[in-house]
Amino acid sequence: MSEGKSKLISSQPLLASEAVWTKLVKKTYKDPNGVTRTWESAERTTRPKNSDIDGVGIVAILEEETGPKIVLQKQYRPPLDKIVIELPAGLIDEGETAEQAAVRELKEETGYVAEVLETSPIMFNDPGFCNTNLRMVHVTVDMSLPANQDLKPELEDNEFIEVFLVKLADLWDECIKLEAEGYAIDARIANLAEGIEIAKKFKL
Template identity: 85%
Template sequence: MIAKISTVPEGTAKVISTEPLLETEAVWTKLVKKTYQDPNGITRTWESAERRTRWKDSDIDAVGIVAIIENETGPEVVLQKQYRPPLDKIVIELPAGLIDQGETAEQAAIRELKEETGYVAEVLETSPVMFNDPGFCNTNLKMVHVSVDMSLPQNQNLEPELEENEFIEVFTVRLVDLWKECIRLEKEGYAIDARIANLAEGIEIAKKFKL
């Protein structure tokens, strides 16, 4: 079962051109060539990407947020729909965002959740540092689990604080239904973020092996 919290028009967002990115124009990322020695002592090279946005006083780039709402029909997770130009698709995602200077992962999670969804939450736990795609880039993050108390007045009339270039639809899905909803949404043409798919798959494995 899906509960829709807020809606933004999906419109006709689409990629209209693709071209090489000049080094002088790159704001968020850079491509690098690593020269390394493998276990057999052979010198090799590796192409990879790196973020330009990590603060010197931080060991992580970003946070992903697993926001759980407890209710009578079982716990629900807060999800988002957001158009992503690299895929030219609308992606089903967990709330997430980059760390601001001086922030902890937990502070960033509370701030980003409020900005993107309007929800006010309480931190439950934080994961170890995770790497999204270590064969391609050095981007990393921590997953922060938070609890959303729907009895709080702040969570009755949600007021997201989206930036001018952010178009986000917020909805919730019961955790027990997350795997089948990922399958259904993919069939409808949405892209599924790996963090959601991993969460859903973990729930299914826990069911299967009665963990």
């Protein structure tokens, strides 16, 4: 896998003048007792003006005879200096809906052509640290379509993504196995896998 050759070269503080898509901010607020406090956080600077979200995560399900499978990705992430197991995802473009962005990003990153099923409420990735948010868009992939028989991803020159499939019923066990192999697990996948396990346990 090409991104397996990626490695961190250096790490140093980022000057505000050098930041391209993030900024650090200090929030001042009053707590329930009326005490004035401050909070350090990060914010994206790339959210389109008319959008209420930064991006989308995509739950893409392939219906197969052996059971439904979910589309996952392996991608090197410099903040962790690890290859991360992720759902397809991406930022919203100006004028796009979450659903349009999801269909576009899935096609670009994986080659799959999908149909939207439903969209989640707005979710916040790490609200104690940043204001970044997204909607999860659930899509289905019709494997009978010619486009889904001959996948043609449209990756940018700085994207190195390996796409793979996992049986939805085995997602939790696969996360455990991949972590043991040295991969980092994105929280969105882990939460989905944990939800499936809870549903099994309580027969929901």
